[in-house]
Amino acid sequence: MRPVFLILLFLTKFAHAQKPEGGLKSYLQPAVFSVTMVMIHDVVNPPAATRFYTYCMMGAYEIVAQNNSQIVSPTAFIRSIEPFKVESPVAYNYQIAALYCILETGRVILPSGYMLEEDQKKLIIALLREGHSQKEINVAVSVAQDVAKKIAANASTDGYLKLSTRLRYRPKKGEAYWYPTPPGYIEGIEPHWKTIRPMMIDSCNQFVPKPPVEFSKDSTSQFYKLAREVYEVGKKLTEKERFIASYWDCNPFAINTSGHMSIGFKKISPGGHWMNITGIATTKAKLDLDKGIMVHALAAVTLMDAFISCWDEKYRSSRVRPETVINRYIDPKWQPLLQTPPFPEYTSGHSVISTAVSETLTYLLGDNFSFRDDTEVIFDLPTRDFRSFRQAAEEAAISRLYGGIHYRDAITAGQLQGKELGQYIIEKLKNNGVKPVI
Template sequence: MSKKVVLILSCITLLFSCKKDDGSWKKAADNPEFLRKTQLQVTESIIHDIFAPPVSSRIYSYASLAAYEALVPANKGLKSMVGQFNGFEKVYKPEPNKEYCYALAATRAFLTIGKNLTFAQDVYVDFEKKLWADYKATGIPEEVFENSIAFGDSVAASIMNYSKKDNYKQTRGFRFTVTNKPGTWVPTPPAYLDAVEPHWTKIRSFTMDSSAQFRPIPPSKFDLTKGSEYYQEVMDCYNTVKNLTDEQRAICNFWDCNPFKMNITGHAMFATKKVSPGGHWMGIVSQVSRNQKADIYTTARAYLLTSVAVFDGFISCWTEKYRTVRIRPETIINAAIDKDWQPVLQTPPFPEYTSGHSVISGAASVSLSSVLGDNVAFADSTEIPYGLPVRKFTSFTQAADEASISRLYGGIHFRPALNNGLVQGRAIGNWIVGKIKTN
């Protein structure tokens, strides 16, 4: 090959390599669908690892915080949670004179936290390969890609450091002591599992002044005298389950959200796994933000406020559960009313009052409404992977109401735990919306 030809080819190569980036890749790379797919993948890992509902909420909230903080430098309308969340003092900042794709950094930060806080790393391998390949297919320059990945990892490291001071590690390994006092919780069939997360009240919340800040009114006095308030609540649950309509049964199954259901057939026992209550609400965020064509910033805000509402809601609810330690319907009905009665849903392994679904759904619905709007009609397909059909709602409030009453239909809560739990949760949601400023 002549020197002249070599020189021409070199010039052509140099011309293409120095082609100015026209930024045409930015719109495609800013697509919030990357973040939504990542949220779903973290949910799949949570389901695989069978995390308890409060622990699942911790994973979602830190992942959502990381994604949100990675976007703050890109949008002057977003306010950092530094100084707003309890104990959150600093977060990594982008380096000057470097170009970033902040949407990519946010997705990377969410995924990194999810991987760090879950166990089954192999479930991420194929997903992650395709995720980064899809980003590169937008035409993002290699340097911008690498800068964004590094920034996302640095933000995630900041959030992981923050998470290490929330007392989670210090509450591992402790068991709850059953007292067998009248009216108090004892393990329930079929697995008779130990009580879940009895020390969750010690976990640092993101926004509350204390875990007891939103303490509900006390439950009814334990009194099985016919005609007493408590006896009427017991019979309300008993008769509701005995006379369920098909629609009520569909409602209780749709909102089951049992991460670990034990199935017993003869001498065989096996478990089935589902999305957690918090995971269900994160799924709602994904669906509605997609329907509204929300941008990456609005989607990240919705994930953040919803996950934090669920997280703080669990702290408040679990504080009350282990303060009152109330007996479950299955236990008291079998002992005092009908030994053959069974709930429709499997009774979860923790005390009855207040209802976790009610508290976190009430909190999530308020927080989510503050971002995506009131009276937003949507079709919820979260439970399709578990063989359940889509359910339609006129608002997040209606969805929360239905999630709450589902626990009575399922026979695992008395009505006051639902009503008072919704009040408790909505108070938490209103507190978060009034206290935390995202824009």
């Protein structure tokens, strides 16, 4: 798909969603999608994307909580967000402030945040058409700008700004360890992500999975059998399995090569896919704006902490990818269906984060919540129907085996890691009075 065409698709979706149907709540999903659009433009890596989503939602969530007594403040159970007072010299429309704050926070903290200024203008025009006065909007915008500054200041202390000052990662020596893979041979992404301050979990290593199966070249060993499974599955994929693998690819680093030419294709991140699912679900559930913002924020928090937990293990075990093992010891010409992402293999990131956020969404919106996912339509893939969040998470996890980028034990261990983390977050929500929204 050509980049210009992709941009036009984004603009079309945003413009369509901005039609004032359903009041202010109809602007929530487009606002989050606008943030996604900028992150795709910037090729934000998967762990960092969930951090940006979290902070973009936190200000909006706190504005709502301070104006709606039925919404529990995130500062009650998220230690990383310092309590602050949302202040205004005059009465203000808190829902407009919350919506604008999503865009304003993104504008402030994203590398190409300036791109959101156009979306802010579109939002204001839409609000004027709905009958809101310029004065009412101006007051709400002022509140949003003040809150966004406070959130950005808080975000600046979580360790993210120090990542670039840390030592460059060098792969461990030895056949058992991860090494950059073709076609880009990109160096390890975010090797120090475990140093980022988590939101709800106590530490990056609170949910350490069992060690991966020990590396071995012995054809009778458990590890060799894991590698052989990836190889055999990859050679006999059904059309359905190919589709599932492509549907959950979510690789922002995809590169197509032709001779000496390499072309990068911008894709949504795993967290971005789940944030869009969250928007689809809250819209289908007909949640009011306040609850919709809360659900988006809690999904983002879960995704962020899940990535911190997963990345802690990835660079601890630094396990070699199937592509490297298969090319060395089984078939030098074999290629996985999906491009191997540029970081160690164990545990499977999509398995961890999808399982974790599916638990949170199941708690908030209920089990057997069916939905039609249109996230990948912009990438020329059809919509997909799911019976529940957990079913979607199961499919996202097994897609990594079909794609040839993970061994089975990394998937199952990742699911367990994600489920434990998700259930821990749910217990915290329960203990602080955050109840299901439907």
